[in-house]
Amino acid sequence: MQSNMEEKPYSCEVCGCSFPCKSSLLRHMKTHTGEKPHSCELCCSSFARKSHLWNHMKTHTGEKPYSCEVCGSSFACKSSLLRHMKTHTGEKPHSCEVCCSSFAQKSQLLSHMKTHTGDKPHSCEVCGSAFAWKSTLLSHMRTHTGEKPHSCKECGSSFAWKSAFLYHMKIHTGEKTHSCDVCGSSFAQKSHLFSHVKIHTGEKPHSCEVCGSSFSWKSSLSSHMKTHTGEKPHSCIVCGSSFAHKSHLLSHMKTHTGEKPYSCEVCGSSFAWMSSLLSHIKIHTGEKPHTCEVCGSSFAHKSQLFSHMKTHTGEKPHSCEICGSSFARKSNLLDHMNTHTGKKPHSCEVCGSYFARKSNLFSHMKTHTGEKPYSCEVCGSSFAWKSTLLHHMKTHTGD
Template sequence: MNSNYETLLKQFSCEVCGSFYKKKQHLVIHMQTHTAEKPYSCEVCGISFTRKADKLRHLRTHTGEKPYSCDVCGSSFTTKQSLVNHICTHTGEKPYSCEVCAWSFTLKHSLVIHMRTHTGEKPYSCEVCGHSFIRKQYLLRHMRTHTGEKPYSCEICGTSFTTKADKLIHLRTHTGVKPYSCEVCSSSFTTKQSLVIHIRTHTGEKPYSCEVCAWSFTTKHSLVIHMRTHTGQKPYSCEVCGSSFTQKQHMLQHMQTHTGERPHSCEICGYSFIQKQHLLQHLRTHTGEQPYSCEVCCCSFRRKDNMLRHRRKHTKKE
């Protein structure tokens, strides 16, 4: 190796970690990563930076300046790297590939996060409960479960949410927008997850199975509720009489026996009911509908329990 080059390496080498640089100024900047020195402060908000260039980039968040523009669609960006990343959305280029499963990504950062799904690495830990996460954003969102913070509020009704995504989904209850449609029956839904669950009514898929009795369910939530029939857990208690229930909805219905509230009224005769299901059963006395039929003798019934009771008569004869 050239002796002058060796001298240069020694002259601009970091004594802490051994990194070397061609320019002294680059070494000076690097040393600040060891000292935690941040000599460049934003005059607007006080945030400090290791490099002057980082400070100048940050100032654009205050001024709104976006000097880098896309020639294709005209979108503007605060940094050149952001523009480069954006261009990939037009070209379809995904230069960062996973060596394990071959998934490709537009951003190197996205690949780094994806790799954690293979390695199991979760570098962001909650100091309160110890839960770990693969992304810092997930940790910040989780922390709100401890702090109770709900920074995203609905401008229409004032309801607050822990995430922006939850707020956007909620807004659809006001606008009526249902962007996810079933290709089989054309039913529409406010969330993609609701559509996925609905599709199972067509496919018959029940991916969540009980390890105790092997019953299967279309949703994880249904399985959780079912498991309480085995464990005896009843987490919802009545504050008036202390009765406990496996589901929150059952507890709310029970509360109406104390308040006397009967929110479901028949438009024909005025009878009121605590549960909507009871109103639907009652309406059949007016319509004459009998949707539950006996497979043995074809007798029909307004209620399923009456049909099942009737079926036992045939079973006894057998």
């Protein structure tokens, strides 16, 4: 009768809430005292209310007595069924007074409100980062613990987050549900489709404030900015080398692990990087698509053409700070620096001799292979080194 008359004579001295029954007040007081007298005999979890214990027990028994008449889904608690029914009815009774967004559950509204208030009550005890939601904090903690609870049964790969796991699974299923209306290309992720469409539209909304360069993707702009800041946040734990991009670090790590997953089908040579394999393949095909407009020389790689062009321009942008010598290529400068430091990093695998310059090692190897690529056009004599051929030619010219 008290509940029907809305009489609430029992008030909480802590927060002022009123209740029609003394038992309701006593039950409410446990939210302030933290008292949890009802314990589960199976897992020792404790609860403030006996009804909560009964609901919890269903997680052990697997009992799900409440069924949805629409789709047949079963639930352990009636409240879960009522919450589920809103997915069918579309009912969203909880509205945000700030932006008018509507939600099916009150908890969703309370969570949404943090986007307006900026409230971040959940802090990481390791690094101090703050989060609006406890679930986000728990997810963040995996960056410190290294926990990867989501495992792929196909290949055994593990992931810290379910979203990453679901993304990975599409590699095995080959699922590509998002298609481009222009060219018909399909993508596993909707974000990849949005990114791809910019190829057709030519849209470049992300501009560099330093040099004005524009990019289609924010990630490309972020990557570009490191060329101005010189930032290299990715460090190698083996040798300490730093890199601007994580992909460059992963590529570098192969120099320590010796991993060479890319093999040539013609000669069986293995390479650490796909680009190196593609570059190597041109040795077999003889392909030289890059031609010098000055002398007509052709090269297999664009970098070789750029390097060659310096022989025409005389450009030597790489200078030695010790003796002032200039070089057309940075690799030549690095080799030259060894003459000052005494460092000899290039070793012969046959006899163990060490050389300051890589070119000296290549020249030395001919003493083991017997290779004599330089021939005299007058008498046909062959020589291992060009300098020896030039010296020999003087016997014919009388110079």
